[in-house]
Amino acid sequence: MPDVPWAPAASPGQLLRLLLDGVPRTRAELASQTGLTRAAVRTRLDALQDAGFLTDRGIRVSTGGRPAGRLAFNAAARSVLAADVGATHATVAVTDLAGGPLAVRRLGLDIADGPEPVLARLAETWRELVREAGVSSVSSAGVGIGLPGPVEHSSGKPNHPPIMPAWDGFDVPAHVRAEFDVPVLVDNEVNLMALGEHAHSFPCTDHMIVVKVATGIGSGFISNGVLHRGAVGAAGDLGHIQAPGSDDAPCSCGNTGCLEAVASGSAIAARLRAKGVEAHTSADVVALVRAGNVEAGQAIRQAGRTIGEVLAACVSMVNPSLIVVGGDLAAAGEMLLAGVREAVYRRSLPLATENLRIVPSRAGEVAGVLGAAAMVVHHVLSPSVVDQQLG
Amino acid sequence: MPDVPWAPAASPGQLLRLLLDGVPRTRAELASQTGLTRAAVRTRLDALQDAGFLTDRGIRVSTGGRPAGRLAFNAAARSVLAADVGATHATVAVTDLAGGPLAVRRLGLDIADGPEPVLARLAETWRELVREAGVSSVSSAGVGIGLPGPVEHSSGKPNHPPIMPAWDGFDVPAHVRAEFDVPVLVDNEVNLMALGEHAHSFPCTDHMIVVKVATGIGSGFISNGVLHRGAVGAAGDLGHIQAPGSDDAPCSCGNTGCLEAVASGSAIAARLRAKGVEAHTSADVVALVRAGNVEAGQAIRQAGRTIGEVLAACVSMVNPSLIVVGGDLAAAGEMLLAGVREAVYRRSLPLATENLRIVPSRAGEVAGVLGAAAMVVHHVLSPSVVDQQLG
Known part of the structure; x- marks a missing residue:
């Protein structure tokens, strides 16, 4: 059989995407909307529920043995670690899977110190914010970082950044993953400001x-x-x-x-x-x-x-x-x-x-850090990444 | 049940999209790749085959009663009528559903004559080209027109076009549909040049x-x-x-x-x-x-x-x-x-x-007309339009 990059129709990740609109649905509704059998839908929803992505919501009406509870996306299933780094300061945040901030802190730092000390400061701050937000028992889904210079988004490496030469070509994702073993996405801070304004305000x-x-x-x-x-x-x-x-x-x-x-x-x-x-x-x-x-x-x-x-x-x-x-x-x-x-x-x-x-x-000083979180949320909730994670 | 715009997973149109990569597949392969039952796949493929969108291709091996022929997209199922209209001339074409030109003609005309006579010239030329290309028995899937001025793409109406004032706000799709009862898409000629270069050369x-x-x-x-x-x-x-x-x-x-x-x-x-x-x-x-x-x-x-x-x-x-x-x-x-x-x-x-x-x-003089055809192909082969047509 040819090797075709085609996700199975209505995989768990695609069911989850359907629920990201915020409307709770019954299992029967989901079966009807996807065209899959109820048994197939049940297997997929069970996997999503086991992973914490779904919560039961709404009125439960028994319809002959099977629960008719409505399922909804659970944004509290994971946390997201986000940072918007400028030349002389950073805004650091922990958010939920809807990109909503749970804890935010602004730090002074000097980007010219180079990647290792700056990233260590971010890591330390994320650990503190995770405790502060009371989500230390929730695993983090990913890390998003904005930097004040050109970044090759696919690799997460700064690309000849004028005001931070010590960062040129530094493998930011690999360095951060040594401590947080999750997807790490990096982009230019102004791109993330645009993502933040778009996701939250417009x-x-x-x-x-x-x-x-x-x-x-x-x-x-x-x-x-x-x-x-x-x-x-x-x-x-x-x-x-x-x-x-x-x-x-x-x-x-x-x-x-x-x-x-x-x-x-x-x-x-x-x-x-x-x-x-x-x-x-x-x-x-x-x-x-x-x-x-x-x-x-x-x-x-x-x-x-x-x-x-x-x-x-x-x-x-x-x-x-x-x-x-x-x-x-x-x-x-x-x-x-x-x-x-x-x-x-x-x-x-x-x-x-x-x-x-x-x-x-509208988002003002937090536009960039909200954009960094939005970038991570978009990635980790994409059907292929969810499916891979559920294995 | 809430009214959610969600196409059933692996609808006929989505199966067809899978086959647009040009790789022929058996029914068993399609069942496996979509995660649907073989029976469900069969129903959908039958509908596509009845509509002419698929042809049998490749080696047939009997595997116990059911044919194992490979199915492939049939670009000859429908024709597309396309035109790239300039200030003093037009390039008119009939293509197949892969956007490949079957017949092309260049006409002199004057855009300032206004929409009715110009569109009548195009219609006459399409009818001649359909005969010339020998596809008069094939129904046309849609019409694509490029015009030398700003066009509101969603309505197909020219929007204050400086060199063709008589066309301002004229409902081009409605006028053309009176003769050809198919989707009619209109855009600026330079947008279509870009689509043509993109689709055919890059x-x-x-x-x-x-x-x-x-x-x-x-x-x-x-x-x-x-x-x-x-x-x-x-x-x-x-x-x-x-x-x-x-x-x-x-x-x-x-x-x-x-x-x-x-x-x-x-x-x-x-x-x-x-x-x-x-x-x-x-x-x-x-x-x-x-x-x-x-x-x-x-x-x-x-x-x-x-x-x-x-x-x-x-x-x-x-x-x-x-x-x-x-x-x-x-x-x-x-x-x-x-x-x-x-x-x-x-x-x-x-x-x-x-x-x-x-x-x-690279596409030169025919970039615009090829782009007009590509615009129509993209629309009429989108899963929702195919599903609606088969519905």
Whole structure:
């Protein structure tokens, strides 16, 4: 018989997927909906129930010996360990299998210390959070980590990450699996921010761009409801698109005129310093804007316009219905967004913008860590992984 | 019982999808691979065979009464009617259910005549081609049409198309269905060019951009192996992205500095005329380049660079592994491509371009019509549509 990658129809994993919509169902309903015999459905459901994935829910009516209880997905069956690592801090969380946070903590750390000490800090924090959340008796289903640089998602290895050279090519999953023997998934933090906003705030939006404006500028792009990582995981790299009218600004990437070189938190701070205003970080810029500093306000509005001009090209290319703006600098409020909107609506065709919304981040600081958890949940609840696990 | 949109596992349509890989299988193999009983598989296969979707293929070995012939997908079961309509011509085809062309014809027409006369020409041509291909006894499965403007794919209605105002909001599917009572799918011609290149030339490339450079400039974008149409079907609109350094060129869209205003066939022809060189259309420009006209050669190379600068932004955003360049102007050969490559490789990050190929169209003039057929095939062979038809 040819070796065809075809999962048996209505395997346990596919039955579970059916139940992920949250609607409890009886065994009879599941048999009817899958077209399988009741005996076949019973075997599969027993396996899922033994593994803890299902709970009995709802009214039990005896219909001649067989229980008619409704079965529902049990999100508490396993925990998920998630972390969103930035340059100088990390947000670490333990969630359930619905991606809902059970415990969250924010840490200071230095990504430049290299992978081993940073990953050890994460592991220690996960162990503490597992105790704190009271889920120490529940086994963990997987680990999800976001890193501030390009990551080859298929291998989980950072790929020439500019601000964390010590991590280049480091086998993050293998290192973490030595301690937690579960699937370990790694991705760029901005991709995970997009997954987090999509999963928790805008689950019905099929085409959206999530922009992070902080020390650097990046984005994550959801296409047809799925994260678009691109050929080598480099998609969404807004920061190194040439910004109109800024040909000569030198960028850390070696090129000139990149968006990041003129509109990022560090670029704005540098411009303010050149005008004699004391500012070194995104946070300084935001504090100045909030304090009513006119030059900082103008600078951030202009940065918004420049980001908007680059986003206008992306709007023409991918026609999203939503742009979410997050990151430290978005905390400055409406001034950044106003600049973005002004340029996007000026530069894009009416057809592409008539239903386009441009909004601030809803998930905020936890978008990335929720995205890391969502990535793991999606993987470990996929039918083939569930089936493999049930063996 | 709640009304859940869940197709019965291994329905006839899902069995057919299994066979679309082209590998013939016995009934026993299909039973084993789907996990269904042999009796259930037999019922479903009988329905597919009665509808003509399957043929017996391969060695028949009697194993105690039941035939062990191998069943295979029969692409000749139905025909597909496809058309790629441009401003002044159309390519019309009849294909089989594998999207393979059985008869193709190129017509002159004027899109400005409006939908009724143009669609009547297409219908007449399909009837002739069906006779020519000898498939008049085979019923057609569906109709696919590409139009040179924005189309709301879900309704099949053109959406404020600039060069074909008489078509705005016209219900193309309803009009065509009055004559051919089958599913009618309509999309933008550049989207269909992308589908055609993807289906026939690069089926294993998951992330690719297909650029059309002709009188106007547009593109189609394949993300995760699927055409990305965007929120309102406006994705891929390269032509109205601002080209760096061309702020003042007026564009037909009402804005200035659009790529189409400086690098399209009509923009190049206008620039050559300003230099005293006689050129009015893309074809004139290509003829001049081929005849060795230095100014035309320089103009087309510069157009390539400008297109490349806009594409560089798209490369940063979507990280494709392939860019295909087609359209009339691409017929000028390597000069256009050289300009595109020069700018893309200069402006994009090394990570995004290390595995990026930039190549001329392979499907050429028939890319759009093959894409129109591929769109129909994908729809009519989807499990739910097959099941509904057999139901």
